[in-house]
Amino acid sequence: MNLKTTKPANITTCFHCGDECNTVLHYDEHAFCCVGCKNVYELLSNNNLCSYYSIENTPGKTQINPVLPQAFDYLLDEKVEKKLLLYKDNSLAKVTFFIPAMHCSSCIWLLEHLYKINSGILQTKVNFLKKELMITFNPSLASLKDVVVMLSSIGYEPAIRLNDIEKSTKKEENKKLFYQIGVAGFCFGNIMLISFPEYFGLDSITKGTFSKLFGWLNLVLSLPVFFYSAQDYFKTAWVGIKKRFVNIEIPLALGILTMFVRSTYEVVTGNGIGWFDTLAGLVFFLLIGKWLQQRTFETLSFERDYKSYFPVAVTLIKGNEEIAVPVTSLEIGDRIKIRNNELIPADAILLNGDAQIDFSFVTGESVLVNKVLGEIVYAGGRQKGTTIELEICKKVSQSYLTQLWNNEAFSKPKASAILGFQQKVSKYFTIVLLLVATLSAVWWLVFDVSLALNAFTAVLIIACPCALALSSPFALGTAMQILGKNKFYVKSTAIVEYISHINTIVFDKTGTLTLPSSATIQFEGKPLSDYSKQIIASMVAQSIHPLSQKIKNHLQIKKPLTVTSFNEIAGKGIEGRVDGVAVKIGSSDFVGIDNSKTTKTKIFVSIDNQYIGFFEIGHTFRKGLRNVINELKQANYTQYLLSGDTEKDSDAMLKYFDTKEKLFFNQSPSDKLNFIEKLQLNFSKVMMIGDGLNDAGALKKANIGISVTEDTSHFSPASDVIMDASVFEKLPAILRFTKNTRSVIHASFVLSLLYNLVGLSYAVQGTLSPLIAAILMPISSVSVIIFTTLVTTYCAKKGGLQ
Amino acid sequence: MSVMFILIGCSFLMAVGFLIAFIWSVKSGQMEDDYTPSVRILYDDFERESSAQNKQENKEEININK
Structure with a gap:
């Protein structure tokens, strides 16, 4: 967590929010910076909720600009209310709010004790990682507006945005996968247990009393696996067949189906106990791979548009x-x-x-x-x-x-021009598999008819590409978690693979290559004496204008002088008298200077009617920008710059990019989108890196859109990747790592093919026993899982990622 | 060896119990938020303390009233 440097004793900090107090308010032996903070404390102490302050120190957020209750009048509107509420009857209503101010365990405690403040609230439940608060309240005692006003009065104003009242119902898909994994795991374990006597040949000792029973038990246990846990593979395979598109699910579904039918046949006719253990294990491992693939950074939203x-x-x-x-x-x-x-x-x-x-x-x-x-x-x-x-x-x-959002790029789902390795390979794999199965069946039809069906089904079973289906999810899933640790959050595992195919990178300038907040401040003119610094600092301390605040922070003067007849003229500047000396700070015509064309933000200063110089606020480029651009250049990426700004910074940018032809200024949001489209028509695989809403179109259109953000809990436009600005330097390392991950997938594919070849050599001869399959299948799956996970982690370590 | 039938039945029932527990845990949303409960559990002590304190205060008030 944030460690704050200890403040000198003479500065009073607010008991509620921990900010420095300019004017100190005392209440109940505590100091407060503003009426808002004091009011929150008063409300909490009246309701016996002061534990809020003992879980963490100064847990509140400053209430210096409180929100007026009238601002929430729209919540009385029935249509708005209906969209927001999850459930409502006469005595019970439920609503979930996103609360950005939630940040510590004190927040959780207070928000879950709201019922003590307002008796209309029945229950509140926090999901801290999602910053969500689920409220159950009694609408006859407290309206939705009352609830929101109460939340905002204690400093937890919920963020209610346009898309909250336009969104459709939430999906519950994720839970089903958990159930499927649970059922498959349960059946897999029990089937393995029951199959052990068979593996060790114990049946000869018990003289076959159990084998029949165990066979039937296995059949019963495999029913939920086949009909429930594996159902999605059949559905996807069927969709593939209908659309004449070969996906990896077709050979998988074929393998599962063959295994089930042949095993059932064997059990019913009493010929053996079948392959149910292999079947259940296969489905179990596949589902785990699927879960890994679907796991996402749920706390981040990748789908935001202007409505959020x-x-x-x-x-x-x-x-x-x-x-x-x-x-x-x-x-x-x-x-x-x-x-x-x-x-x-x-x-x-x-x-x-x-x-x-x-x-x-x-x-x-x-x-x-x-x-x-x-x-x-x-x-x-x-x-x-x-x-x-x-x-x-x-x-x-x-x-x-x-x-910009009316552009068709937003209405159509992104058709990625990049095919994943698994998709590319599975087509050929399926064709070869069917060919081998048919050929071996034909061969045995000629030489030994009794073995033909046996060989045909054995090929389909053993070649079921479970290792292939597992390698991509596990390699990409591991890579995604590693990138997440490095604050590079990708939307889905497939994105990791797509990134490795990128050959063109387009940067936005402001906020992406430059720092949005900490602009550099320089004073141009006569060097400032300590006394003039003190005068200027005292003046700007009177103004809440952000530029004044920046200058104040820049000068860092502790003891202000008395300012008299202070006057702030909006949009122009500030004037007043410090120690009796007239001071003017502001725009050029306000201070009375003839200013030639400004290229940067300048603040002019005159003391005692004498112009002494100006403060210039320029951009600071991100740390390591030169290295990033040079390394990417060496790695043969074509790089462009698209800026919505004027050309004022083009000279500064030329120091980083080699030619002027790749720098584009005065780009509107739609220009940026069209530029990306033009690059894609030239068969470039484009990665766009931007940060603002004006990049939203380009981020959406690009093969990979990365939005850079200073704080991942803040708003960022819809994108494939959300990158924390602090890891900008690591970009080349990240791109190298995605390429290595792709190589890992290729290597694990070769590994799984080797296993398949061994299995096939038995299968085509018609001598594949359930025992060999039961050993080979888990070994190949587990070794592919271990191989991909370990090697991917090793690649990350070697590439300098955490 | 017929004791095996009972043993298999027992082990099966136990496994079913675990499966049901798992399904219940998913249904009650335990897979959705794995952080907040870890903080929530810390309050239990805390509330007992503060309510004990309140009671004491109340008692004192009563004493004064007497």
Whole structure:
């Protein structure tokens, strides 16, 4: 967990949130930074819930900007309520919320004791990893809005987004696989136990009393395996046959079916006890492989679009009234009100107020953009500061950003141009298998008819490609877990294999190659004396503007001077008197300088009406960027840069990329998508690395889309991979590792083929006994599993991954 | 050797018991969240302590009232 450096004793920290207190509020012998934090404490202490503070220190989040209860008025709307609730009758309702603020065990404790605060809440249950809270409440005692208002009043505002009320029902597919594995495992164990006497030839001692009974018991035990656990293999094989597409399930299903029919025949006619042990073991191992393949990082969402980011409702101004309406019902010409930290849901014209828009989710750029009255503000920006009024000029789904999702790339499932090794091989494998089986049957028909059927079925049984079907899931599943440990989270195991085929890499610039938050700050002009530094720091400390905060952090002055007649002019700058000296900090015309074309964000300073210089805020490139690009170049990847920005940084980027031809600026979200499409038409396998919503189209269109994020619990656009920004340096190593994983799959395929050849040599002669199959099958499966897992882990260690 | 029949029956019944336990555990959602229960279990002590404290406080109040 985060270790905070011990703060000097003279600074008071808030008992609730642990932030530094600018103004200290005292209540109940504790210090608080704001009324919001104090209120939460008061509420909890009144309800005997102060254990919250003893599980972890300062577990709260700052309440300096509390959310007004009116903001949740839309929850009273019956349609919205119906979509959100999982279940409702007169006395019982259930709802699940995503709560981003959940972060420690105190949170779990408090959220599971909500019933002490509001008697309308019957039960609450936390899923910490998913940050979900399941609430059961009595709707006649507390409405959905009451519940949400209460949650937000204690600092756990649920994130209710547009897709929450549009989503379809959740799938329950995963549980079925667990049941299938459980049943197969149970039957496998018992069948093995019962088959042991046969393996060791003990039946000769008991004179056959048990063999008949054991045969029938095995038959009964294999029924659930055959009809329940293995059913999906038959279904998939049947779909393959219908669509005239050979998949790996066809030989698998054929093998399972043959084994079952022949064994049943043997037991019923009393010729032997059959191959039920091999059958059950095969299905059990296959299902485990399938589980490994399906295992995903459930806490991460790879399918987010703008709807999981956009709010459900917005404040509409109608005459003198303010009402909360669902954003989907917004029409052109509607006037809306956007408060601090609210999101602009559709392209709109600024009518009133000081708009400071944070577009970081859209572009990755964290510096606020100032808009003047009458200017269009694009959807997706977040207002910082005071309340503004806007007039909608495009509908939500038709806005500059959101229309990207109308592109067909989003409506069609991604048809990957890359075939997995297993898919490629299984076609030939099946054809060869059927050929060998038929040939051996024909051979024995000519020479010894009694052995023909025996040989034919034995080939199908022994060649059942279980080792082949296991090698890919286990190698890729292991690789996926290793990559996950390295904070490179892939959506599914298949993606690992696809990544190894990539030959072209396209980067976004802002937020991907550059750091979004920690921009470098430099002062240009006369070197600053300590006294002037103190003056500037005292001034910017008065302002909550992010740029002021950045300068304050940059200067790091502890003892501020007294500031008098301070005035902040929105969109321009701040002025005032420090120690009686007039100070102006802000834009060039505010300070009174003639400024030539700016290429970077600059903040000008004048002290005592004397211009002394400016602060320049530039981008910092990610650590190790040069190495990453050089290593990828050496590995023969073609690299491009697509930036939504102007060409201002092109010189800086040229130092990293060799030619200007591969750098593209002024790219709109749709341009990026089209660019990827063009590359793919030239048979490139493209990997797109981006971070903002403006890359969403390109990420979706690319063969592999990687979204880079500073914090994996934050929003990231739909992609195949979510990469933690801290591991950007490891990208070349990761790409090498995926290639090695592919080699492991090839090697394990050769290994499994060798086993098959040994088995086949018995089968075609018609001498394959159930005992040989019972030994060969588990050995081949287990050795392939061990081989792939160990070698893949070794490759990761050698490649410098954890 | 006929004792074998009983033994097989016993072992089979036991295995069925485990299978049912497994199915129950999946059904009750134990496979969905493997972290939160590990934290939740720590509160039990904790609540007993605080409720004991409350009782004591209440007693004191009663004493004062007397």
